[in-house]
Amino acid sequence: MTTPALLPISGRRIPTLNPGFSSFPHHRATLRLSEKFILLLILSAFITLCFGAFFFLPDSSKHKRFDLGLEDVLIPHIDPIKEGKHPGGHIIHGQGGHDEHRHREDEEHLRNKIRADHERALEEAKEKLKKSREELRAEIQTEKNKVAQDLKKKDSKPLPPVPMPKLVGIHDGDPGDPDVKEKRDKIREMMKHAWDSYRHYGWGHNELKPLAKKGHSTNIFGNSQMGATIVDALDSLYIMGLHDEFKDGQEWIEKNLDFSVNAEVSVFEVNIRFIGGLLASYYLSGQEVFKIKAAQLAEKLLPAFNTPTGIPWAMVNLKSGVGRNWGWASAGSSILSEFGTLHMEFVHMSYLTGNPAYYNKVMHIRKQLQKMDRPNGLYPNYLNPRTGRWGQHHTSVGGLGDSFYEYLLKAWLMSDKADTEARKMYDDAIEAIEKHLIRKSNGGLTFIGEWKNGHLERKMGHLTCFAGGMFALGADGSKGDKAGHYLQLGAEIAHTCHESYDRTVLKLGPEAFKFDSGLEAVAVRQNEKYYILRPEVIETYWYMWRFTHDPKYRQWGWEAAQAIEKHCRVSGGFSGVKDVYSSSPTFDDVQQSFFLAETLKYLYLLFSSDDFLPLDSWVFNTEAHPLPVLHLANTTLSGSRVTR
Numbered sequence: 001m002t003t004p005a006l007l008p009i010s011g012r013r014i015p016t017l018n019p020g021f022s023s024f025p026h027h028r029a030t031l032r033l034s035e036k037f038i039l040l041l042i043l044s045a046f047i048t049l050c051f052g053a054f055f056f057l058p059d060s061s062k063h064k065r066f067d068l069g070l071e072d073v074l075i076p077h078i079d080p081i082k083e084g085k086h087p088g089g090h091i092i093h094g095q096g097g098h099d100e101h102r103h104r105e106d107e108e109h110l111r112n113k114i115r116a117d118h119e120r121a122l123e124e125a126k127e128k129l130k131k132s133r134e135e136l137r138a139e140i141q142t143e144k145n146k147v148a149q150d151l152k153k154k155d156s157k158p159l160p161p162v163p164m165p166k167l168v169g170i171h172d173g174d175p176g177d178p179d180v181k182e183k184r185d186k187i188r189e190m191m192k193h194a195w196d197s198y199r200h201y202g203w204g205h206n207e208l209k210p211l212a213k214k215g216h217s218t219n220i221f222g223n224s225q226m227g228a229t230i231v232d233a234l235d236s237l238y239i240m241g242l243h244d245e246f247k248d249g250q251e252w253i254e255k256n257l258d259f260s261v262n263a264e265v266s267v268f269e270v271n272i273r274f275i276g277g278l279l280a281s282y283y284l285s286g287q288e289v290f291k292i293k294a295a296q297l298a299e300k301l302l303p304a305f306n307t308p309t310g311i312p313w314a315m316v317n318l319k320s321g322v323g324r325n326w327g328w329a330s331a332g333s334s335i336l337s338e339f340g341t342l343h344m345e346f347v348h349m350s351y352l353t354g355n356p357a358y359y360n361k362v363m364h365i366r367k368q369l370q371k372m373d374r375p376n377g378l379y380p381n382y383l384n385p386r387t388g389r390w391g392q393h394h395t396s397v398g399g400l401g402d403s404f405y406e407y408l409l410k411a412w413l414m415s416d417k418a419d420t421e422a423r424k425m426y427d428d429a430i431e432a433i434e435k436h437l438i439r440k441s442n443g444g445l446t447f448i449g450e451w452k453n454g455h456l457e458r459k460m461g462h463l464t465c466f467a468g469g470m471f472a473l474g475a476d477g478s479k480g481d482k483a484g485h486y487l488q489l490g491a492e493i494a495h496t497c498h499e500s501y502d503r504t505v506l507k508l509g510p511e512a513f514k515f516d517s518g519l520e521a522v523a524v525r526q527n528e529k530y531y532i533l534r535p536e537v538i539e540t541y542w543y544m545w546r547f548t549h550d551p552k553y554r555q556w557g558w559e560a561a562q563a564i565e566k567h568c569r570v571s572g573g574f575s576g577v578k579d580v581y582s583s584s585p586t587f588d589d590v591q592q593s594f595f596l597a598e599t600l601k602y603l604y605l606l607f608s609s610d611d612f613l614p615l616d617s618w619v620f621n622t623e624a625h626p627l628p629v630l631h632l633a634n635t636t637l638s639g640s641r642v643t644r
């Protein structure tokens, strides 16, 4: 899932990244360009003037101007046959007074047209001169963008036609029960408030500052305006039947989403939010634009894999293709949860583009991992992409590790259970995790701790709470037929995470909580007391509801929704809060894109019917974007064969 570096108010922030270029030389070049542009305009006005003056001279039959062959351009509406003109292009002269009269009328008409054009050109030139340098620069930039767009359109090869996978359960999902429906309607209204606020105050920016009422971004998106909230939220809008809003977002994507920007982005984040979001929108709506944009972006991520081991860099510059790792990561390492959370989206990209490169890249990562020794059977969070060696021996099912395990299970599910290699890796990893990281507290709460330098830290993150849902999802098909055991484990984790919410003042969960020195499921350090609209606990409630139908999960989900409404809603959207143990908390002033992509979507699904996006036909990526199960065994993709 995510890494601490991605958390806006966690203790470990990523240092601000160099945007990668200085504006100075660009500025000078643009100035010269705008001056040239003005000169060109004046020159063109002057030429128009001379050209017009030529025609304003007294009429003379000696002027053979029609012989210039311009008449078709100048008077295109004149029918050559009716007007006595040879199809070859010349007027037939000398046919009496009637023709001469008509000839004079034509010339008069032409003179008027030239006069009007001339005046308009002068007006336009005067208008341009009135504009500020900035306005002119912006106009030039818009023109340049248009040309670049046109060129790109010309260059982009069409994607091969591939059959649409079987899509099941895309409908309204009406739960029937009026009380449940009312709750679902409330979630939909919350989604609308979050979207409308972003639409109003942050449109095109990555995220929203709901109190300052302006756009917001973090360096995971490379300080470039990529409309992350639009792409991330779109499938939720579709699922909730907010179709006008969906169309609005689609239009923005069509016109504005451009990946040839000088931006250094997180490969993981862009994959789960953008590629995942675009793919889900494509499958749900069938609109080609999403597939095309996903393919353009996926191609931009490929240079991140140019490392000695094929383990990708954490970041890549979308324009230059240069990659690197986070400065804070142990010994220049790549992060397990980042390079291990690409599989689902990349398999779909190979399927849709016919390019096996995506599939091969993620399978290569898997092969590398299989070759390595695992201390106590556990996967450390850090792996050096140059040497292929582990960094520090830290293992976590929360930040830095989480979605790696999730994607092993989901690779198997997404392949219609054909990818048994992934299932085995999942089973083995979970076995080691149970043995070394999962414990019961004195008060009887099951928790998942973190392995650090040879000892167990009795602390669990909000991020780790997703694991309850993962255990339930993986119960069927587990090794030694321990389905009951894993469903029970899922229920215990859900219970612990609910306790972490229930033991706060706001009834919202802290970022991390301890099971130590008499403390049970509560945060200790001030910088672990925040709630940033995260989805993991609600995600687990939804999976548990689908597998058990125990009404407590809907009840717990509703409690969380009410707490979010009460403590996080402001007039400009929804904000995270800095202390869930305070009755008057301060806001962090960020409406995270995953709030719309995940938190509200899981809540909506919790109050929908089970046959809406059923779990045997759809697999949700780690950002809650549903992708259909693919039946790829022995499939030949257009142009190339995908092999295992």
Ligand code: DMJ
Pocket: 001, 002, 403, 463, 534, 535, 536, 594, 598, 622, 623
């Ligand atoms: C989301 O971006 C994804 O769920 C990711 O896997 C983990 N972090 C955030 C939400 O907390």
